[in-house]
Amino acid sequence: MPRVARRRGRGRGGRGGEELRVPEAEFTSYYGRPILKAPVWRWDIAAYLFTGGLAAGSSLLAAGGQLTGRPALRRAGRVTALGAVTASAYFLINDLGRPARFHHMLRVAKPTSPMSVGTWILTAYGPAAGLAAVAEGAPLLPARGVFSPVRRLLPPAGQAAGLAAAAVAPALATYTGVLLAGTAVPSWHEAYPELPTIFAGSALASGAGVGLLAAPCAQAGPARRMAVAGAALELWGAHSVETRLGLLSEPYRLGTAGRLLRAGRLLTAAGVVGALAGRRSRVLSALSGAALLAASVATRFGIFHGGVASARDPRYTVLPQRERIRRREAGQV
Incomplete structure (x- = not known):
C-alpha cells in the first residue's frame, strides 16, 4: 500500500495543521512478486511459432504451384515445409x-485443450x-531396377x-494464436480475436517469401498474391493489438516487442511493394x-515478447x- 505523504501548512485561523496529500498509487505486488507467473518459455517457443507458420504457408504455396502447373514453386514449398x-x-x-513428453500428449485427444489439438495437428501434418x-x-x-x-x-x-498437408495447413498456422490467447497472460488473452488472424497472415507472408526467393519470376504469380493477402491480415492484426486493447496494447508498443513489431510492419510493407514491383526482376523478387520472411520472424517474436512483458508488470x-x-457496477456489462 502506498503511504500518505504529509506536509505542514496553515489551517483555519492561521493555526498550524497538516494537509494530507495522496500520491499516485504504485503498482507493486506482495513482496515484489508478480501477480501472474510469467511464461517460462524461452526463445525456442517464439521460434516454434515462426517455423510452424512457415511450414503451413509453404504447404499452401506448394499446393498452389501443384494445381497451377508451376513445378519450381511446388518444389520450393514442399522442401521448405x-x-x-x-x-x-x-x-x-x-x-x-x-x-517422451510429446509422445505422452498423444495418449489423449482433448478438444478443449489447444496444446492437445496442436499436437495432433502436427502429427497429422508432418507425415503428409x-x-x-x-x-x-523421384x-x-x-528408371530401371529395384x-x-x-x-x-x-x-x-x-x-x-501435398494436398493433404495444405488442407491441414490453416489449422497449423492459427492454432498457436488460439494457444496463446487461451492463457492468463493479459495482452495475449485480450487479443484473442487478433492473434489467429496475425498468425494466419504471417504464415501466408512467409510462404510467399519462400516462393519469391526460390521460383523464377514467371512462376511466382501465386506467391505475389499470397504476399498481398498475408500482409493485409498481418498488418491489420498488428495494428489492432497495438490500438484496440487500451492499456493492454501498451506492451506491444514499448520495449523489445514494440521495436520488433515496428520492424515487422516496415519489412512487410517493403516486401509487398517489392513483390508487386519486381514482377520481371529476379533480384527484386x-x-x-x-523481407517477408524477416517480417514474419519479427512479428512472431514481437507478439511473444509483448505477452511476456504484460505478465511481468502487475x-x-x-x-x-x-x-x-x-463497468459491471455501472451496469454497462
Missing part, C-alpha cells in the same frame, strides 16, 4: 525437455508434408500428400521474399480488472 515442420518439432520438444517433399526426389531414382516402382509411385503419392493485471468491475 518439411524443413520448417522438422525445426518446429525440434523447438517444441526442446521446450518440453524430453521427447514429409511424403510430399520426398516425392520431389526423378533422381533409377527402385523403378518407387519412382513411378512417388509422384502421385506426393500429389495426394528475391529481396522482397527475404498493472496490466490489476487495472483491467478494476475497469471491468467498475
Whole structure:
C-alpha cells in the first residue's frame, strides 16, 4: 500500500495543521512478486511459432504451384515445409525437455485443450508434408531396377500428400494464436480475436517469401498474391493489438516487442511493394521474399515478447480488472 505523504501548512485561523496529500498509487505486488507467473518459455517457443507458420504457408504455396502447373514453386514449398515442420518439432520438444513428453500428449485427444489439438495437428501434418517433399526426389531414382516402382509411385503419392498437408495447413498456422490467447497472460488473452488472424497472415507472408526467393519470376504469380493477402491480415492484426486493447496494447508498443513489431510492419510493407514491383526482376523478387520472411520472424517474436512483458508488470493485471468491475457496477456489462 502506498503511504500518505504529509506536509505542514496553515489551517483555519492561521493555526498550524497538516494537509494530507495522496500520491499516485504504485503498482507493486506482495513482496515484489508478480501477480501472474510469467511464461517460462524461452526463445525456442517464439521460434516454434515462426517455423510452424512457415511450414503451413509453404504447404499452401506448394499446393498452389501443384494445381497451377508451376513445378519450381511446388518444389520450393514442399522442401521448405518439411524443413520448417522438422525445426518446429525440434523447438517444441526442446521446450518440453524430453521427447517422451510429446509422445505422452498423444495418449489423449482433448478438444478443449489447444496444446492437445496442436499436437495432433502436427502429427497429422508432418507425415503428409514429409511424403510430399520426398516425392520431389523421384526423378533422381533409377528408371530401371529395384527402385523403378518407387519412382513411378512417388509422384502421385506426393500429389495426394501435398494436398493433404495444405488442407491441414490453416489449422497449423492459427492454432498457436488460439494457444496463446487461451492463457492468463493479459495482452495475449485480450487479443484473442487478433492473434489467429496475425498468425494466419504471417504464415501466408512467409510462404510467399519462400516462393519469391526460390521460383523464377514467371512462376511466382501465386506467391505475389499470397504476399498481398498475408500482409493485409498481418498488418491489420498488428495494428489492432497495438490500438484496440487500451492499456493492454501498451506492451506491444514499448520495449523489445514494440521495436520488433515496428520492424515487422516496415519489412512487410517493403516486401509487398517489392513483390508487386519486381514482377520481371529476379533480384527484386528475391529481396522482397527475404523481407517477408524477416517480417514474419519479427512479428512472431514481437507478439511473444509483448505477452511476456504484460505478465511481468502487475498493472496490466490489476487495472483491467478494476475497469471491468467498475463497468459491471455501472451496469454497462
